[in-house]
Amino acid sequence: MYSLNQRFDNMEIPEDEHMTAGHVACAGCGASLSMRLALKGLGKPTALVVPACCWGIIPGAWPQTAMEVPFFNTAFMTTGAVISGLKAAYRRRGMDDVCVVGWAGDGGTYDIGIQALSGAAERNEDVIYVCYDNEAYMNTGVQRSGGTPLGAWTSTTPAKAPKSEPKKDMDEIMIAHRIPYIATATAAYPHDLIAKFKKARSMRGMRYIHILSACPPGWKTPENMSIEIMRLAVLSNIFPLYEVENSEVFRQTVIPDEVEPVNNYLRSQGRFKHLTQEDIQVYQREVTTRFERLKERFDRIAV
Amino acid sequence: MKYTDRQVKTPLCCISTTSSLVNKTGSWRFASPVFIHRASPCNEQCPAGEDIAGYMYLAAQGRFEDAWRLIMKENPFPAVMGRVCYHSCETRCNRAEHDDAVSINMVERFIGDYGLAHSIEIELTRPEIDKRVAIVGAGPAGLTAAYYLRLMGYGVTVFDSNELPGGLMRYGIPPYRLPKEILDGEISRLSNMGIDFNMGVKVGEGLAWKKINSGFDAVFAAIGAYQEADLEIKGMDKRGVVNALGFLREVNPGKYPSTGKKVTVIGGGNSAIDCARVSRRLGADVTLVYRRSQSEMPAHTEEVEMAREEGVEFLFLAGPGEIYGQEDVSGIRLVKMSLGTVDNSGRRRPEPTGETFDLDCQTVILAIGESLKIEDLPSSLICDGNLVKVDDFGRTNKARFFAGGDIINIPRTVTHAIGSGRRAAAAIDGFLKGVERDKDGLNHTSELADYNSLNSFYFDHRSRTKAHIVLADKRVSSFKEVVSSPSEEEAVYEAGRCFNCGSCTECGNCYIFCPDFSIMKDPDGYGYIVDLDYCKGCGICVQECPRGAMKMEFME
Ligand SMILES: Cc1cc2nc3c(=O)[nH]c(=O)nc-3n(C[C@H](O)[C@H](O)[C@H](O)COP(=O)(O)OP(=O)(O)OC[C@H]3O[C@@H](n4cnc5c(N)ncnc54)[C@H](O)[C@@H]3O)c2cc1C
Ligand SMILES: Cc1ncc(C[n+]2csc(CCOP(=O)(O)OP(=O)(O)O)c2C)c(N)n1
Ligand code: SF4
Ligand code: SF4
Ligand code: SF4
Ligand SMILES: [Mg+2]
Numbered sequence: 001m002y003s004l005n006q007r008f009d010n011m012e013i014p015e016d017e018h019m020t021a022g023h024v025a026c027a028g029c030g031a032s033l034s035m036r037l038a039l040k041g042l043g044k045p046t047a048l049v050v051p052a053c054c055w056g057i058i059p060g061a062w063p064q065t066a067m068e069v070p071f072f073n074t075a076f077m078t079t080g081a082v083i084s085g086l087k088a089a090y091r092r093r094g095m096d097d098v099c100v101v102g103w104a105g106d107g108g109t110y111d112i113g114i115q116a117l118s119g120a121a122e123r124n125e126d127v128i129y130v131c132y133d134n135e136a137y138m139n140t141g142v143q144r145s146g147g148t149p150l151g152a153w154t155s156t157t158p159a160k161a162p163k164s165e166p167k168k169d170m171d172e173i174m175i176a177h178r179i180p181y182i183a184t185a186t187a188a189y190p191h192d193l194i195a196k197f198k199k200a201r202s203m204r205g206m207r208y209i210h211i212l213s214a215c216p217p218g219w220k221t222p223e224n225m226s227i228e229i230m231r232l233a234v235l236s237n238i239f240p241l242y243e244v245e246n247s248e249v250f251r252q253t254v255i256p257d258e259v260e261p262v263n264n265y266l267r268s269q270g271r272f273k274h275l276t277q278e279d280i281q282v283y284q285r286e287v288t289t290r291f292e293r294l295k296e297r298f299d300r301i302a303v
Numbered sequence: 304m305k306y307t308d309r310q311v312k313t314p315l316c317c318i319s320t321t322s323s324l325v326n327k328t329g330s331w332r333f334a335s336p337v338f339i340h341r342a343s344p345c346n347e348q349c350p351a352g353e354d355i356a357g358y359m360y361l362a363a364q365g366r367f368e369d370a371w372r373l374i375m376k377e378n379p380f381p382a383v384m385g386r387v388c389y390h391s392c393e394t395r396c397n398r399a400e401h402d403d404a405v406s407i408n409m410v411e412r413f414i415g416d417y418g419l420a421h422s423i424e425i426e427l428t429r430p431e432i433d434k435r436v437a438i439v440g441a442g443p444a445g446l447t448a449a450y451y452l453r454l455m456g457y458g459v460t461v462f463d464s465n466e467l468p469g470g471l472m473r474y475g476i477p478p479y480r481l482p483k484e485i486l487d488g489e490i491s492r493l494s495n496m497g498i499d500f501n502m503g504v505k506v507g508e509g510l511a512w513k514k515i516n517s518g519f520d521a522v523f524a525a526i527g528a529y530q531e532a533d534l535e536i537k538g539m540d541k542r543g544v545v546n547a548l549g550f551l552r553e554v555n556p557g558k559y560p561s562t563g564k565k566v567t568v569i570g571g572g573n574s575a576i577d578c579a580r581v582s583r584r585l586g587a588d589v590t591l592v593y594r595r596s597q598s599e600m601p602a603h604t605e606e607v608e609m610a611r612e613e614g615v616e617f618l619f620l621a622g623p624g625e626i627y628g629q630e631d632v633s634g635i636r637l638v639k640m641s642l643g644t645v646d647n648s649g650r651r652r653p654e655p656t657g658e659t660f661d662l663d664c665q666t667v668i669l670a671i672g673e674s675l676k677i678e679d680l681p682s683s684l685i686c687d688g689n690l691v692k693v694d695d696f697g698r699t700n701k702a703r704f705f706a707g708g709d710i711i712n713i714p715r716t717v718t719h720a721i722g723s724g725r726r727a728a729a730a731i732d733g734f735l736k737g738v739e740r741d742k743d744g745l746n747h748t749s750e751l752a753d754y755n756s757l758n759s760f761y762f763d764h765r766s767r768t769k770a771h772i773v774l775a776d777k778r779v780s781s782f783k784e785v786v787s788s789p790s791e792e793e794a795v796y797e798a799g800r801c802f803n804c805g806s807c808t809e810c811g812n813c814y815i816f817c818p819d820f821s822i823m824k825d826p827d828g829y830g831y832i833v834d835l836d837y838c839k840g841c842g843i844c845v846q847e848c849p850r851g852a853m854k855m856e857f858m859e
Binding site: 007008011013017019020021022024025026027028029033036037059060062065066067187190216222225226227231257 | 317318319320321322323324325326327328331332760761762763764810811812814815816817818819820821834836837839840841842843845846847849855
């Protein structure tokens with residue numbers, strides 16, 4: 001491979017795959033690509049715990065599976081608890097080298113699973129919890145979740161009355177738990193995503209990774225645009241890429257050359273089609289304020 | 304069914320035992336990604352049709368010999384090209400929309416020099432063909448046709464009236480732009496391939512066209528344009544009035560004619576600029592007189608600027624009225640011009656105002672254009688004005704007779720001459736094999752990799768490398784080259800700026816971004832392939848390919 005004249009050197013991406021084709025994610029699904037890349041960063045031995053969500057069905061219908069690592073389907077609200085138990089079981093059997101990863105949707109994280117997650121974080125369990133965030137309950141037909149952004153259409157927040165509450169700031173909730181590692185990532189920046197999973201794997205204690213994950217049917221976007229849209233989220237500071245260690249050291253890992261207005265991101269998606277120019281201005285202010293608040297903490301040296 | 308039976312059939316916990324690979328998700332697809340080669344705009348622009356995207360890719364990796372061989376497929380004079388080509392390719396470079404065009408010509412020059420420095424030879428691999436082609440005129444057009452025909456296995460004999468081959472590359476372009484060693488180096492490669500050179504033979508005078516026609520299986524004529532335009536003013540017979548080509552020809556083989564202290568050059572083209580710059584090097588004060596204004600000058604801006612830096616004075620909106628003096632020129636009377644209505648060249652026509660003024664000088668160089676001497680060619684050829692009428696492949700109205708270079712209707716540049724020579728070689732080959740040859744392998748595919756077909760997010764910003772130009776006062780003190788070659792580091796850097804528009808570089812984006820594990824390295828060679836068993840047709844790979852080397856094909 002040759003990428004001398006490219007921004008990213010793809011030679012650095014690990015070649016090993018830990019899942020296969022034949023999975024049943026929709027065409028252009030950001031969640032399936034996120035898993036593919038995350039596993040490249042994690043490597044083996046790794047065990048996944050997945051509650052009810054798209055990812056519960058993506059590996060295929062029983063008795064098929066696309067996974068080449070152990071993959072446990074579990075109940076919707078239990079991810080935080082199941083990973084804690086599974087890790088304990090592995091440790092008990094002398095298999096402490098197994099990296100236990102919970103992998104849940106935004107519904108399973110922001111809403112129904114928050115209690116189990118918070119408990120696991122508070123106990124500083126030695127696990128990784130990943131929220132792949134497609135910003136609604138996609139598997140059951142695009143219902144609103146706590147992760148759905150302000151102004152978005154979902155099947156329960158129709159265009160006439162789109163979501164009137166802002167997206168819950170789950171990252172701040174996790175930061176308040178003062179756990180060893182928190183990161184945001186997206187498949188549009190695979191090098192960054194893989195590096196964060198590698199780093200998380202090398203650490204102990206509770207680690208939380210929040211992945212923004214485009215969903216063509218749920219976001220009403222063309223299938224080929226998933227990467228472009230996730231990239232726009234980063235470039236417009238809607239989804240800044242950063243990591244936090246011990247809730248003390250904040251580091252922005254991808255700094256846009258030029259910050260894009262939120263307009264380009266919003267206009268690229270059918271779920272925001274009804275927004276007026278004024279709505280977009282409100283949106284822009286919201287995004288700028290949130291980013292400024294975050295930015296204050298970037299690169300602040302721990303004392 | 305009893306409870307115990309059920310217990311046997313349904314496990315307590317469901318464990319998947321089959322790979323999802325049995326599930327061929329390719330059946331979901333309604334459009335397929337395909338890998339394609341699109342023509343880069345620079346390639347489309349290059350009069351010789353060089354695969355710029357391709358050789359930049361190789362040069363960026365330091366694979367200079369491979370890069371050199373790739374250029375040689377379209378152009379047998381890379382080191383000459385890297386110096387004298389007007390590089391119009393750069394005007395269409397996609398990178399110009401990003402930051403600044405790639406300095407294509409600079410990289411080409413490095414690669415050309417590399418070929419010379421490492422004495423890379425071209426191997427003749429095709430079986431000999433028992434047919435001979437006559438090439439009349441050893442300028443760039445003739446030499447190029449000779450080269451490609453010889454590579455194909457034909458016997459090739461070159462006839463030229465000059466002492467040495469090269470045409471205007473030798474007897475026109477001055478050595479400060481094209482050193483003779485460089486030209487000799489590239490031409491000697493051709494003579495080493497077994498091409499016969501018959502120098503000092505003027506076809507039509509010493510040797511009849513008829514003889515050539517009957518002695519060879521095909522003829523390629525590229526005798527250049529040497530008929531000076533007439534200037535009907537008083538004093539043309541004075542000693543010290545010379546024409547551009549005659550003047551440059553005298554200078555070029557290393558002879559330095561004396562011009563006297565003051566030289567006036569009439570004309571606004573590249574020849575005029577070269578005459579002025581040569582005269583500066585001979586120690587004269589030079590005034591270049593052009594009848595229109597600077598913006599209408601056909602000469603290239605870069606050349607004009609260099610001449611100005613070298614101390615050439617420019618006088619615009621003035622034309623020659625009369626040359627005066629005893630036997631020798633002692634001055635020229637000039638007529639002031641003003642610009643009138645637009646003529647058919649699209650420029651405003653200069654009109655004499657009647658006002659005159661005088662300029663002292665000992666030499667007047669007329670550089671007002673040359674055309675083909677029709678009488679030098681067989682009379683049966685159909686011409687269009689002063690040019691031989693040919694199709695896109697140099698075929699004239701006479702079977703077996705082909706023409707190219709400055710005598711056909713293409714821009715007068717070395718590069719166009721080379722392109723015409725190569726197309727004619729393809730047509731001659733087709734003719735001799737009895738097949739129609741309408742493709743010349745110029746890399747022109749139907750689709751163009753324009754800026755919109757790229758994903759420029761993947762390219763960061765990098766500034767263009769500046770050419771190394773010798774300071775003006777040092778330049779005029781000799782005929783040494785004024786632009787020096789780039790370093791290897793610079794060439795690699797500059798080649799690395801190229802986006803390689805339309806050509807896959809195996810960057811791996813398509814592979815990295817596929818959610819369905821459906822892009823894989825081609826096990827049989829270069830690039831990637833699509834696994835249509837599983838590809839769902841999302842098109843992310845096509846969207847994220849930085850260089851437009853993929854596209855979606857929709858099914859019926
Ligand atoms: C001063 C000057 C500077 C130039 N600078 C550049 C430049 O920097 N870049 C660029 O791209 N172009 C430049 N050009 C233009 C370029 O040189 C010509 O367009 C190009 O050389 C044409 O190639 P050709 O093969 O058609 O003819 P020529 O190069 O003219 O070669 C024709 C050959 O045919 C021979 N010949 C003629 N009649 C006969 C005959 N009857 N029998 C046998 N042999 C014959 C001649 O001796 C000559 O060797 C310049 C031209 C001039 C005059
Ligand atoms: C307790 C419980 N309530 C509801 C469901 C139905 N259910 C299955 S998946 C799903 C949506 C999951 O949404 P999210 O976690 O955001 O994942 P996504 O499908 O969007 O990837 C729901 C509501 C369930 N399986 N269990
Ligand atoms: S609904 Fe969205 S998240 Fe779920 S599989 Fe389809 S694209 Fe992926
Ligand atoms: S970037 Fe390279 S391939 Fe593209 S137009 Fe410029 S020189 Fe040609
Ligand atoms: S993305 Fe890279 S590897 Fe894939 S086709 Fe384009 S240039 Fe080639
Ligand atoms: Mg969801």
